[in-house]
Amino acid sequence: MIDKIDITKRLTRFFKRTNIESFFKIIIVSYLYDKTSHLENIVGKENSIAMLDKYIYNLQENVIAFKKIEKYHSIYVQYNYNEKKVYYHVSNNYDKLTESNKKFSKEQIIKEFKIMIYKELEKIVNIHRKGGKIFSNGYYIEDEEGRYPEYGGHYSNIIDIFAEYEVCDILGVNDNIIVYLDETKENFVYARHISVKNSQVMCYVEFIRKIISEKLFYFAMNNPKKYSKKMIDEFNEKYNYILDKKYELKLKRDDIFSTIESYLIHIVENPDDNMIPEYHKDLTYIFEEINRNIGIKNANKLCLNQKIGINKI
Structure with missing residues (x-):
């Protein structure tokens, strides 16, 4: 099984190029590790490592920067397809929890923020660009056979x-x-x-x-x-x-x-x-x-x- 140290080494240039915050580096490595571990249980070790190679390649190709939003009312993470940038804001508030009118803890906020980041990373590693167009790796949107003409x-x-x-x-x-x-x-x-x-x-x-x-x-x-x-x-x-x-x-x-x-x-x-x-x-x-x-x-x-x-x- 691949370990976090190996994933970190493979992303060294990417982290340096994007000048990313330390906590984001940790989460990216954790996401790739968790994803690969999950896959290994389903498709086997060899296939999961091959998939990891693709994910790392797509991550490096699809992101040029991580941009922190200084003022926002809630935790926020969003990948901009056209700009190839990830925008985020760290906060002690999450609108959806506030709207529920229930008491919520710091741990819940952290969990939801982690899900947000993982989700954007999941989207990023599952798209590739060719001829000025964006394609999904998956069956559920456009592939190179042209199932759907638009990604946006x-x-x-x-x-x-x-x-x-x-x-x-x-x-x-x-x-x-x-x-x-x-x-x-x-x-x-x-x-x-x-x-x-x-x-x-x-x-x-x-x-x-x-x-x-x-x-x-x-x-x-x-x-x-x-x-x-x-x-x-x-x-x-x-x-x-x-x-x-x-x-x-x-x-x-x-x-x-x-x-x-x-x-x-x-x-x-x-x-x-x-x-x-x-x-x-x-x-x-x-x-x-x-x-x-x-x-x-x-x-x-x-x-x-x-x-x-x-x-x-």
């Missing part, structure tokens, strides 16, 4: 959603936060943590990954030319029949995989849409149909729940 705007949200779930999985974070979808508090989903914008949809990402299998997911992420199209085609071949049923899906697309993505993106981009509970019902219907043949345990926690009668999945 709404499709970049897909990277964000999957990256946040991945980070929670790496860190073993699963706080089972209840996220209500409307003022009645009759409809809710479970979130792994108090996310800035992805709380409503991370449960569905977990469901997708359980359907695909973790091992295939990582191979698709790291070798999209070989695995992504095959994986998506097989997924659609198995489950496109859902689109032909009488149930009316409000955000229906040409195939079931794109249909699921459309719901995830729309929910994240339009949190105040009064149709949000209906979109969750549609997603729950889709995953309920898929799960009939799979039998994923505790699947109700990965979909819409209702106070009166939890969905039967």
Whole structure:
């Protein structure tokens, strides 16, 4: 297993070039170590080291600077795709915890800040640039076959959603936060943590990954030319029949995989849409149909729940 000292040595020039703060260096090394350790348990040592090589290369290519924001009202970390810079602010406050009206500790703030940083690093190491364009390494946005033409705007949200779930999985974070979808508090989903914008949809990402299998997911992420199209085609071949049923899906697309993505993106981009509970019902219907043949345990926690009668999945 690779160790933190080796990772640090490989990043020496990068750290010097970006003039990064010491605490950020520690977190970057920890992220790469945690990510590789997590991968080794799923894809094996040899594959995990090969993936680490790619992550380090992409990190060095995709970041030219880390910029500290001196004045901001909350902890903040954000990667700017166009500028190739990471902006951040260190604070004792996190808006999402404050909004919850619950007491929170310094440890909770630190945990959420670590998740934020890990998530941006996860996004950074999973993109590459070619011919002036930005491509995702993963199946969930654009690959070099041109699945989607844009990385920015709404499709970049897909990277964000999957990256946040991945980070929670790496860190073993699963706080089972209840996220209500409307003022009645009759409809809710479970979130792994108090996310800035992805709380409503991370449960569905977990469901997708359980359907695909973790091992295939990582191979698709790291070798999209070989695995992504095959994986998506097989997924659609198995489950496109859902689109032909009488149930009316409000955000229906040409195939079931794109249909699921459309719901995830729309929910994240339009949190105040009064149709949000209906979109969750549609997603729950889709995953309920898929799960009939799979039998994923505790699947109700990965979909819409209702106070009166939890969905039967």
